[in-house]
Amino acid sequence: QGQPVESGGGLVQPGGSLRLSCDVSSRIWDYYAIGWFRQAPGKEREGVFCVASADGSTTIAASVKGRFTFSRDNAKRTVYLQMNSLQPEDTAVYYCAADSTGWCRGLNEYDYRGQGTQVTVSS
Secondary structure (H helix, E strand, O other): OOOOOOEOEEEOOOOOOOOEEEEEOOHHHHEEEEEEEEOOOOOEEEEEEEOOOOOEEEEEEOOOOOOEEEEOOOOEEEEEEEEOOOOHHOOEEEEEEEEOOOOOHHHHHOEEEEEEEEEEEOO
8 A cells, every 4th residue: 555755844033934745555545534644853643634435524633733734646646735824833753644444533644644745943
């Protein structure tokens, strides 16, 4: 199936924007739930967003609601996480992950995850 591959991280000032990309295999695209989570130093992992392939339902963390949006490009098998109004507390490594059941079951249930991409929000 292959691991997801993230890109698009970097350094941005508070209030700025970044768009993360995640390329996935055809099998993951067709059958797996796809999500994003983040890990900051000294903090627990936090689920950011997930979309279930089973029924299209989505979950989004309260901490990013209204600032982060999710989109997908079917032709490229790529999902995007558009992050606006970034704040220092958004600094973390962001991971794209996939759940083989097609449902967003939670952070510990992902079957595949990428290597992560660093997002740093600092002035």
